[in-house]
Amino acid sequence: MSSDASARLDALRERIDQLDCDILHLISERAQCAQEVAEVKLAEDPATLFYRPEREAQVLRRIMAMNKGPLSDEEMARLFREVMSACLALEQPVKVAYLGPEGTFTQQAALKHFGESAVSLPMAAIDEVFREVEAGAVHYGVVPVENSTEGVVNHTLDTFLESSIHICGEVVLRIHHHLLVGENTRRDKISRIYSHPQSFAQCRKWLDAHYPHAERVAVASNAEASRLVKTEWHSAAIAGDMAGKLYGLEVIADKVEDRPDNSTRFLIIGNRDAPLSGSDKTSLVVAMRNQPGALHDLLEPFHRHQIDMTRLETRPSRSGVWNYVFFIDFVGHHEEPRVAAMLDEVRLRAADLKVLGSYPQGVL
Ligand SMILES: C=C(O[C@@H]1C=C(C(=O)O)C=C[C@H]1O)C(=O)O
Numbered sequence: 001m002s003s004d005a006s007a008r009l010d011a012l013r014e015r016i017d018q019l020d021c022d023i024l025h026l027i028s029e030r031a032q033c034a035q036e037v038a039e040v041k042l043a044e045d046p047a048t049l050f051y052r053p054e055r056e057a058q059v060l061r062r063i064m065a066m067n068k069g070p071l072s073d074e075e076m077a078r079l080f081r082e083v084m085s086a087c088l089a090l091e092q093p094v095k096v097a098y099l100g101p102e103g104t105f106t107q108q109a110a111l112k113h114f115g116e117s118a119v120s121l122p123m124a125a126i127d128e129v130f131r132e133v134e135a136g137a138v139h140y141g142v143v144p145v146e147n148s149t150e151g152v153v154n155h156t157l158d159t160f161l162e163s164s165i166h167i168c169g170e171v172v173l174r175i176h177h178h179l180l181v182g183e184n185t186r187r188d189k190i191s192r193i194y195s196h197p198q199s200f201a202q203c204r205k206w207l208d209a210h211y212p213h214a215e216r217v218a219v220a221s222n223a224e225a226s227r228l229v230k231t232e233w234h235s236a237a238i239a240g241d242m243a244g245k246l247y248g249l250e251v252i253a254d255k256v257e258d259r260p261d262n263s264t265r266f267l268i269i270g271n272r273d274a275p276l277s278g279s280d281k282t283s284l285v286v287a288m289r290n291q292p293g294a295l296h297d298l299l300e301p302f303h304r305h306q307i308d309m310t311r312l313e314t315r316p317s318r319s320g321v322w323n324y325v326f327f328i329d330f331v332g333h334h335e336e337p338r339v340a341a342m343l344d345e346v347r348l349r350a351a352d353l354k355v356l357g358s359y360p361q362g363v364l
Contacts, residue, residue, distance in 0.1 A: 027083060034087035041091075050091040051139060053169045053268070054277035056084055057360030061279070064363070077364055085115020094118045097132040098142040099125070103223035103243035105173060109266040110142040112364055113171040126155050130163050133269055140168070141269040147175070148263045149202045152313050156267070157327050160285060160356055161315075167283050167357030169268030171364070177203050177257045180237045180249035182230045187252060190214055194225035195238035203238055206256040223247075268359070277360035280333035281310065284343075287317065287352040288324045297349045298326065305342040307332055333358040 001009075041048040063080045064073040071079075088094060096114055099106040100122025110120045121138060123129045129141040143159075146152045177199055181187060193211060197218045200207070207216065214236075219225050222239035226247040229237040237249065244251060267283075274280075288294040302309055311329040332339040334355050347353045 030083065031087050031090055035090055038091035049139070049272060051088055051094050053274040054280075054360055057277045057279070057363050059084060060363040074364065081112075081364065082115050082117075085117040088115075089117035094140065095138040096120045096140045096142060097123050097129045097138040099123060099129055099144065101221055101223045103226065103239075103246040104221055105175060105240055105242075105264060106142055106144055106266060108240070108242050109144075109171045109173050109264075112173060113142065113169060113266075113268060114140075126153075127159055130159050130165055130269065133165055133271065134163065136271070139270065141165075142171075142266050143269065144264055145267050146265045146311070147198060147202070148261060149257070149259050150198050154315065157313060157315055160327075161325065165269045165356075166271065166273050167267050167359055168270040168272065168274040169359045170281065170362045171266045171268065172362045173264050173266065175202070175240065175257065175262045175264050176255045177238050177240060177262075178244060178251040179253040179256055180226060180229065180239055180244045181252055182232075182247075182249055184233050185229065185236065186233050189234050190236045192217055192232070192235045193238060194219050194228050194235060196220070196222050196225065199225075199238050202257050202259070202262055205258045207238075210253070210256075265362075273357055274359045276333045276335055276358075279361050280331075280358050281361050282330055282332055282334050282339065282358040283356040284326075284328045284330075284346075285354045285356060286326045286328060286346065286350045288326065288349075289351050290324065294324060295326075298346060301342045301345040301349075302330065305338055307339065307342055331361075 038050060041050060060077045060080060064077050067073050067076045094114055096110050096118050098104070098110040098120055102122050107120060107122065110118065114120070121132070123132060126143050129143050132138045133141040143156045144153045145156050181190070190211065191213075192215045193207065194217050199222055200216055200218060207214075219228065222237065223243040223246060225237035226239045226243040226249055229235050229249060230247055236252070237243075238256065286298060288298055308331040309328060310331060311327070313327040315325045315327065317325050334340060334343060335358065343353070343355070
């Protein structure tokens with residue numbers, strides 16, 4: 001290296017050392033503020049929840065709005081996500097149950113939403129996640145609710161019908177699937193592929209084109225698929241990064257999902273509603289009587305109050321009273337007067353109406 005370049009490098013590194021020192025002090029000062037916030041919250045209410053979804057969403061949105069680069073808004077928000085996660089852990093580490101096992105996309109969604117300092121616990125089934133939250137064994141739960149390619153996760157919606165749980169957040173994850181093998185796999189002899197049925201469905205065309213003769217074996221999770229591959233020389237798995245890393249598998253074809261925009265939406269469930277964050281969504285379940293015009297009656301107030309509906313799902317009723325059950329997501333918070341007025345009208349027309357929760361729109 002020339003002496004000029006070497007001198008420049010030294011100067012830049014000295015500057016970086018100084019900046020790191022400043023960042024360190026600023027992060028520590030921020031963490032102290034968070035500790036004081038905890039004291040204020042406790043003094044107000046001994047049963048307080050330290051985690052505040054609406055405030056976290058506001059912090060991240062503000063950071064993204066202020067960011068001028070060179071790091072992207074998403075990258076900057078991801079860094080601040082971790083700073084907040086660590087600050088919250090000083091107040092109280094947040095405990096989160098997710099649909100396991102370890103290595104699932106739901107775990108990845110939990111990490112994306114709560115950061116690395118959260119304590120996350122894998123559950124074997126969606127109802128178990130609900131139960132843990134209801135019982136107060138964890139603060140929050142994370143469950144998948146819809147995939148852009150494969151549609152809704154019916155089991156999650158059905159569980160809401162029988163639960164008093166609130167939705168207090170959403171997180172959307174881009175889903176990339178890879179074809180993975182173990183160190184003993186004979187790559188030219190792959191005759192069996194393991195994966196979760198949803199993942200098979202999301203990679204159907206790719207598999208038809210590249211492995212038309214391999215047997216497709218559906219298993220309970222992509223993590224389980226990855227585990228099985230370790231023990232067989234003629235098998236591969238379709239799974240995501242986390243599951244592959246967990247079992248030390250190697251990617252032999254990456255991003256094999258049929259649609260490049262393949263993404264899954266997850267819900268954060270808890271025992272309390274989230275206050276207004278300024279950019280919110282609401283989820284409802286509505287039962288209508290079995291009579292002509294019922295769907296029109298339900299939708300008309302949304303139209304008149306100009307409320308933006310983002311999803312409408314119909315599920316078969318599980319009791320005689322609820323003939324039609326509709327799950328509806330829309331933009332707005334139930335505390336906004338315009339939304340409250342619309343809800344009052346729908347309530348009069350419906351056999352039953354339950355607000356599952358108003359929550360900040362996914363930021364990351
Ligand atoms: C510091 C607070 O508590 C938690 C930590 C936050 C943060 O680090 O910015 C934000 C919201 C809370 O989850 C707060 O409520 O302001």
